[in-house]
Amino acid sequence: MEIPATQTAVQVTAFGFDNFKVAQTPVPSPGNGEVLVRISVRPLNPSDVFCVLGVYPGYKPKGFPAVLGLEGTGQVAKLGPGCSGRLAEGQRVVAVNWRQAAEGNGTWQQFLVAREEDLVPVPDDLSDEAACQALINPVPVIGMFQDLAAPQGEYVIITAAGSALGRMALRYARHIGVKTIATCRRAEQVSELKEAGADEVFVLTSDADSEAMAARVSELTGGKGAWGAMDSVAGRSPLLVAPSVRQGGSIIVYGAMSEPGVEWHVGQALFRMVALKGFWLVPWLDAQPIEAQREMISKVLQLMKEGVLPPAKVDVRPLEEVAAALRDQGQVGRTDKIVLRG
Ligand SMILES: NC(=O)c1ccc[n+]([C@@H]2O[C@H](COP(=O)([O-])OP(=O)(O)OC[C@H]3O[C@@H](n4cnc5c(N)ncnc54)[C@H](OP(=O)(O)O)[C@@H]3O)[C@@H](O)[C@H]2O)c1
Known part of the structure; x- marks a missing residue:
């Protein structure tokens, strides 16, 4: 050259x-x-x-x-x-x-x-x-699934799942036998995310959405809740996701698409022992x-x-x-x- x-x-x-x-x-x-x-x-x-x-x-x-x-x-x-x-x-x-x-x-x-x-x-x-x-994008997908260690057949929630990383996560989950619950902020994206490989899709922007999702996830999982979650939105998103996550499960916050802060409720940590964790590709x-x-x-x-x-x-x-x-x-x-x- x-x-x-x-x-x-x-x-x-x-x-x-x-x-x-x-x-x-x-x-x-x-x-x-x-x-x-x-x-x-x-x-x-x-x-x-x-x-x-x-x-x-x-x-x-x-x-x-x-x-x-x-x-x-x-x-x-x-x-x-x-x-x-x-x-x-x-x-x-x-x-x-x-x-x-x-x-x-x-x-x-x-x-x-x-x-x-x-x-x-x-x-x-x-x-x-x-x-x-x-x-x-791909390396955190592999890293976060390793961290969550969801057994095959369990559900993992992926917020803002229409992102490039989210779409990779939906396919990768299928590859390793884990089911996915995708969330997005626009109703028109729901069918697209099903086609991209999500098992279930919810619009998740409000407390009412959070309650409806938790009720459906409870049905899907025999009352247990999703194994864990990956969140790239931050702000109120982990709080909206938490009721759908099993007792003792983890929410990995790996992005801040809405704002740098995270809103949290002590009840999720104290009584349900849901943990907020982070993931960053560089040190991993x-x-x-x-x-x-x-x-x-x-x-x-x-x-x-x-x-x-x-x-x-x-x-x-x-x-x-x-x-x-x-x-x-x-x-x-x-x-x-x-x-x-x-
Ligand atoms: N921690 C790490 O090591 C690591 C590594 C790589 C990427 N990340 C993070 O992963 C995320 C995705 O990256 P990407 O390249 O895949 O992104 P991308 O393709 O640019 O997609 C961004 C997505 O975020 C959604 N979004 C933006 N603002 C939102 C909000 N306020 N509420 C809900 N959804 C919102 C968009 O939804 P619409 O379609 O509705 O616009 C879109 O689906 C980013 O947060 C990035 O920083 C972290």
């Missing part, structure tokens, strides 16, 4: 939505055990919005201008000295962690240096647009040896191909138009994942 002297990079000059700049920057060189990757596509995730706002704990730029972007797919452009021979130039790869991204040197640019040991080859029959979604993956991290991503890529972790449909935009793409990211009812190509 011909490597130019400079590249296109989308920089931010400060936190906030109005501080983007498209710049030409030098292409870096890979050091010992490192690989230069030509990034081709990157998905936009809710975590990118938190990065832009400066509130994502996984993004602490050393200074400005900085480059955002925590995930992406690319091609090996150049192997640095001391690489093992596991990868070849031209090979398509994803990373278990684009480590420089956390410091403000992320995937919203054309070339990025990665540690060779962090890179995983992409199978030939998986598109760049699918492969670029292999880290941030990092706690494992690097070989296990690579195996996890290889497994995800395979499960994506098999439709067990279906990649979201994509809306491809030019890299340079990231500011407009970020505005569209917040639209209610957006169906496709925005990916940036360039």
Whole structure:
């Protein structure tokens, strides 16, 4: 691959939505055990919005201008000295962690240096647009089902199940024999979520919805309640979900689509012993040896191909138009994942 002297990079000059700049920057060189990757596509995730706002704990730029972007797919452009021979130039790869991204040197640019040991080859029959979604959404699906350890045949509640991650969770649950109760905020999404693999679907936005759901879940589970829940909405959502969760069950709050706070009732904790827990991909993956991290991503890529972790449909935009793409990211009812190509 011909490597130019400079590249296109989308920089931010400060936190906030109005501080983007498209710049030409030098292409870096890979050091010992490192690989230069030509990034081709990157998905936009809710975590990118938190990065832009400066509130994502996984993004602490050393200074400005900085480059955002925590995930992406690319091609090996150049192997640095001391690489093992596991990868070849031209090979398509994803990373278990684009480590420089956390410091403000992320995937919203054309070339990025990665540690060779962090890179995983992409199978030939998986598109760049699918492969670029292999880290941030699928890994928590696997991790949270491991944490909940629901026995086969039990129900798990997934809130905002129409999200890209939620849809993967619905399919993955089927794969491991767990039943799902999906919730959403729009009635028109109910039939769509049944088609996406949910066993039961509820609109859940009010106390009345919460009571109706708890009554039906009680019927479905012989009075026991759902084994546990995964919530990405926060705010009042865990409180609305809790009456449907079994005594002693857990609600994993892994996102904050509504607000950063969580409303809770001591009765759920004290008398029903329902636990609120968190899940964050970064420490969960990092706690494992690097070989296990690579195996996890290889497994995800395979499960994506098999439709067990279906990649979201994509809306491809030019890299340079990231500011407009970020505005569209917040639209209610957006169906496709925005990916940036360039
Ligand atoms: N903890 C972790 O390690 C981790 C890792 C990855 C992702 N996440 C979290 O997972 C969540 C999903 O990510 P994604 O990329 O799959 O998202 P996505 O595809 O952009 O979907 C967002 C979903 O959230 C729904 N939503 C937005 N605001 C809502 C609200 N106030 N009340 C109810 N529903 C609301 C949307 O519903 P409509 O269709 O009605 O608009 C949509 O279905 C995010 O919260 C993200 O931060 C966490």
